[in-house]
Amino acid sequence: MxxxxxxxxxxxxxxxxxxxxxxxxxxxxxxxxxxxxxxxEFLILGAYMAWxxxxxxxxxxxxxxxxxxxxxxxxxxxxxRVVIMPVLERHELMPLLITFxxxxxxxxxLTVTFTTTPKVTTAAYxxxxxSLLDYxxxxxxxxxxxxxxxxxxxxxxxxNRTKKGxxxxxxxxxxxxxxxxxxxxxxxxCSAFGLGTAVAFAAxxxxxxxxxxxxFMGGLFxxxxxxxxxxxxxxxxxxxxxxxxxxGIIEAGLSGYVSNIGTSLGTAAAFVLVVVVLxxxxxxxxxxxxxxx
Amino acid sequence: xxxxxxxxxxxxxxxxxxxxxxxxxxxxAGYGGFDILHGIDLEVRRGEIVSVVGPNGSGKSTVFKxxxxxxxxxxxxxxxxxxxxxxxxxxxxxxxxMAMVPQLSTVFPSLNVYENLELGMYLVRDKAxxxxxxxxxxxxxxxxxxxxxxxxxxxxxxxxxxxxIGRSLMLNPRMILMDEPSVGLSPILTKEMFQQLRxxxxxxxxxxxxxxxxxxxxLELADRGYxxxxxxxxxxxxxxxxxxxxxxxxxxxxx
Ligand SMILES: Nc1ncnc2c1ncn2[C@@H]1O[C@H](COP(=O)(O)OP(=O)(O)OP(=O)(O)O)[C@@H](O)[C@H]1O
Ligand SMILES: [Mg+2]
Numbered sequence: 106m107x108x109x110x111x112x113x114x115x116x117x118x119x120x121x122x123x124x125x126x127x128x129x130x131x132x133x134x135x136x137x138x139x140x141x142x143x144x145x146e147f148l149i150l151g152a153y154m155a156w157x158x159x160x161x162x163x164x165x166x167x168x169x170x171x172x173x174x175x176x177x178x179x180x181x182x183x184x185x186r187v188v189i190m191p192v193l194e195r196h197e198l199m200p201l202l203i204t205f206x207x208x209x210x211x212x213x214x215l216t217v218t219f220t221t222t223p224k225v226t227t228a229a230y231x232x233x234x235x236s237l238l239d240y241x242x243x244x245x246x247x248x249x250x251x252x253x254x255x256x257x258x259x260x261x262x263x264x265n266r267t268k269k270g271x272x273x274x275x276x277x278x279x280x281x282x283x284x285x286x287x288x289x290x291x292x293x294x295c296s297a298f299g300l301g302t303a304v305a306f307a308a309x310x311x312x313x314x315x316x317x318x319x320x321f322m323g324g325l326f327x328x329x330x331x332x333x334x335x336x337x338x339x340x341x342x343x344x345x346x347x348x349x350x351x352x353g354i355i356e357a358g359l360s361g362y363v364s365n366i367g368t369s370l371g372t373a374a375a376f377v378l379v380v381v382v383l384x385x386x387x388x389x390x391x392x393x394x395x396x397x398x
Numbered sequence: 399x400x401x402x403x404x405x406x407x408x409x410x411x412x413x414x415x416x417x418x419x420x421x422x423x424x425x426x427a428g429y430g431g432f433d434i435l436h437g438i439d440l441e442v443r444r445g446e447i448v449s450v451v452g453p454n455g456s457g458k459s460t461v462f463k464x465x466x467x468x469x470x471x472x473x474x475x476x477x478x479x480x481x482x483x484x485x486x487x488x489x490x491x492x493x494x495x496m497a498m499v500p501q502l503s504t505v506f507p508s509l510n511v512y513e514n515l516e517l518g519m520y521l522v523r524d525k526a527x528x529x530x531x532x533x534x535x536x537x538x539x540x541x542x543x544x545x546x547x548x549x550x551x552x553x554x555x556x557x558x559x560x561x562x563i564g565r566s567l568m569l570n571p572r573m574i575l576m577d578e579p580s581v582g583l584s585p586i587l588t589k590e591m592f593q594q595l596r597x598x599x600x601x602x603x604x605x606x607x608x609x610x611x612x613x614x615x616x617l618e619l620a621d622r623g624y625x626x627x628x629x630x631x632x633x634x635x636x637x638x639x640x641x642x643x644x645x646x647x648x649x650x651x652x653x
Contacts, residue, residue, distance in 0.1 A: 268516070275506040275517055282504035284468065286565065287489040287521045 111240055112361040113354060118242065118250045120353030122312060124346045125253040126326060127333035128260060129304030131345055134334070136277045136297035139189060139200040143208040145326030147302050150211055151177060151309025152318045153219060156226045166228050166314050170252065173306040181302025185295045193294070208323060215320035223317035231314060249311040256307055260300075261342050273297055332378050352378065419444045419573060419605055420465070420496075425474035427464040434460045436629040437474065442573070447599055447606045449620035449637065451613040451650060457629040458609045459501050462575050466491060466498045478573070492521055497571035499562050501578050501609070507551025511542055514550050514561055518568030528568075535564040538594075555582040559591065567598075573605040580612060588612070592619045613650045617641050625650070 130144045141147075151173055158164040158172065184207070192199035233244040264270040276283040276293040283290055312318065329352065337348030355374055420442040428434040434457045442448045450458050463469045465476050467487040476484045478496060486494070506514050515535055519528045536543035539560045545553065550561060559579060566574055579595075580588040592615065598604045610616030617623050617637040625633040625646055633646050640646050 268520075271509060271513055272517065272520060275509060278506045278508055279504055281468075281500060281502070282506060284488050285466075285498055285500060285504060286517045287492045288517075289489065 107239060108361055112357045114240055114242060115246075115361065116354030116357035117350055118246045118353070119357055120346075120350035121250040121253040122308060122349075123329060123333055123353055124342075124349035125256055125304060125311075126308040127330040127337070127345050127349055128257060128342060129301040129308065130327075130330040131334045131337075132260070132304065133298055133301035136273055137185075137189075137193070137294045138197075139193070139204070139298070140331070141298075141301065142201060142204040142327055143211060143323070144204075144301075144305055144330055145323030145328070146208045146211040147177070147181070147305035147323075148309040148312070148326050149215065149318060149320065149323045150180075151306030152226070152313035153215060153224070153309075154306065155310035155313045156224050159226045159228070166226055166310055167248070167252070170307055170310055173310045174303045177303035177306030178299040180299075180306075182295045182299035184302070185298035186291075189298065190291060190294065208327070212320045212323060219320065221319050221321070223319045224313075225317045226310075226313040228314050243315070245314040249315055252311050253308065256304065257342055257346070260304065269296070332382055336378070336382050416443050416445065418442070419446075419479055420607065421475075421477045422461070422465060423475045423477070425461070425464050425476065426472045427460065427469055427474075428472070429460075429469065433472065434629050435464060438464075438626070438629070438631060440624050440631060440634070442605060442607050444572075444605055445599065445603060446621045447595065447608065447619060449613075449616040449623040450607065450609045450626060451616055451623060452626035452632075453650075456626045458626050459577055460629075461626065462498060462500075462577050462607075462609065466496070466575060489521070492569055492571070495570075495572040496575070497566040497569060497573070498575040499566045499577060499579060501581065503558055503562070505550035505553070505558050505561050505565075508549060510547050510549055511553070511561060512546045515542075515565055515568060518565035521569065531568055531570075535567060538567070539564050556584075556587045556591075559583060563591075563594075567604075571604065573607070575607045577609045578611055579608065580610060580615075588615065595619070614641070 126144070126148060129147075130141060133139055133141050133144075154173055154176060155166050155169050158169040159166065164172075188203050188207070189200055192203060228245060228248075230244040230248065235242045235244060235247060262270075264274055272283070272288050273293055273296065275286075276288055276290055276297075280290055283293070309318075333345060333348045333352055336351065337344035337346075355378070359374055418441050422438050422440050425435055425438040426433055438457075438461055440448075440450075440461075450461065452458050460469070464471050467483075467485070467490075471484050474484075475482060478491070478494060481494065483491060483494065483496075488498070491498075506517065509517070512532065515532045516528055519531060522528055536546070541557060542560055542564055545557065550558065553561060559582070563576075563579065566576075576595075579591060583591060595606055595608075596619065599606060608616060608620070617640050620637040622635065623633075623637050623640045624631050625640065627649075633640060633643060635643070
């Protein structure tokens with residue numbers, strides 16, 4: 106019983122992080138119809154940015170978060186403007202190949218710059234643990250969950266309540282009509298890609314305090330984000346959140362009950378989930394990420 | 399970023415009634431390097447309702463896309479109120495006072511009626527002005543007012559058309575291009591809609607260029623008409639004259 110509750114706590118925390126990460130991928134797909142295969146690398150890039158800010162500027166992760174979001178937005182905007190927009194109208198595989206290439210480039214550059222030795226960002230609260238009854242949660246993970254939920258809420262409010270957000274959804278729903286009312290579609294696409302990247306950077310920053318990371322972790326994150334978005338039925342934040350919690354709890358369960366190899370089993374579980382999800386809900390792919398309120 | 403948007407333009411225009419407002423001269427355009435239009439000439443005078451008719455696939459919608467900057471004009475010129483607008487896209491044309499309602503349903507299905515109308519004034523930042531304008535549109539289309547919170551995707555065909563027309567009116571255009579506004583509407587609703595367009599012309603002074611599938615009622619409504627065949631204007635004249643033309647009758651009006 107004790108283990109079960111601890112597993113659920115750990116799973117929910119992991120799930121909150123996954124939800125944030127997946128929503129970034131889902132946003133980009135929902136608006137632009139581009140599957141960003143570099144999403145996980147973007148996240149890791151964000152983690153390294155947070156590490157650099159901490160190491161060289163002495164900035165705490167929570168203070169870095171707005172900076173990470175701004176950097177991520179700018180980076181994503183430029184990447185989409187320079188390498189994705191030019192191929193968007195061509196074959197639909199082109200963006201896929203481009204982002205796949207981008208992923209290797211980022212992992213390579215990170216290796217050259219930071220080596221493959223895992224890094225972990227420290228924060229003022231790095232060593233603190235919340236103990237309640239018999240259950241333990243590290244403060245850095247609790248911070249990650251709360252920040253992820255806050256950011257998800259802000260993203261949802263942006264899309265549903267603000268003029269720019271509505272214009273973004275409108276562009277996804279009908280590109281031709283968006284042009285007719287004077288929306289600059291290219292700019293909307295770049296903003297969507299920027300926003301999705303900003304979310305990945307933020308998720309990476311929060312993650313960087315909770316465990317060690319290295320340049321080659323990105324692919325796995327991309328895969329998990331993809332599984333969650335498909336499982337969540339696409340687009341709706343509530344669906345993504347539920348799917349992310351599900352994946353988080355399964356993973357926490359495997360590492361909680363199966364000692365030693367548990368963590369890698371959790372990883373393997375993601376692969377199994379891809380297969381299961383695709384077998385049970387093949388339509389999930391085509392409906393992936395329609396941006397709905 | 400949207401910069402300057404003209405204030406309500408409807409009434410005051412540099413163009414006097416009856417003067418040429420829109421002119422297309424020798425427009426050649428098409429898709430992917432393949433020409434569909436082979437030199438279209440047409441003009442619309444201020445305050446007119448002009449109908450464009452012709453067989454399916456003859457290039458009617460393509461004419462609108464070329465005028466509205468949705469496709470490239472490879473050769474020729476489009477002039478609106480004395481300004482060369484050939485290279486302008488929708489955003490600039492909206493600012494200049496021209497709106498368009500495309501052929502296919504172009505509401506935003508997962509946004510509600512109110513939000514759809516808001517986006518019609520995407521280029522305007524002043525929220526109060528947008529709100530006032532939406533109230534005007536609701537006065538014009540009371541059926542939309544009742545459904546302000548309904549998703550546009552769940553509206554009936556007629557309501558959708560009304561929403562699209564309402565949205566195109568948001569920026570107070572002086573001219574509207576409408577591609578088959580009656581598509582999917584019953585004859586009664588079509589008549590009502592045509593009546594409404596005529597009223598808009600008479601009260602708000604809006605000039606209309608319409609494409610219509612139903613050539614007879616379109617030419618009855620219009621002051622003048624153009625018949626387009628295989629990417630060229632084959633006939634032009636007053637609505638009456640075209641309705642009376644032997645050749646046109648045989649080709650489009652069933653004898
Ligand atoms: N996006 C496009 N890409 C390639 N060809 C196109 C495209 N849109 C239209 N065409 C072609 O251009 C020609 C003219 O099409 P257009 O839509 O202008 O006809 P239309 O007169 O409006 O017909 P309808 O009465 O059926 O609406 C057609 O042969 C059509 O197949
Ligand atoms: Mg057409």
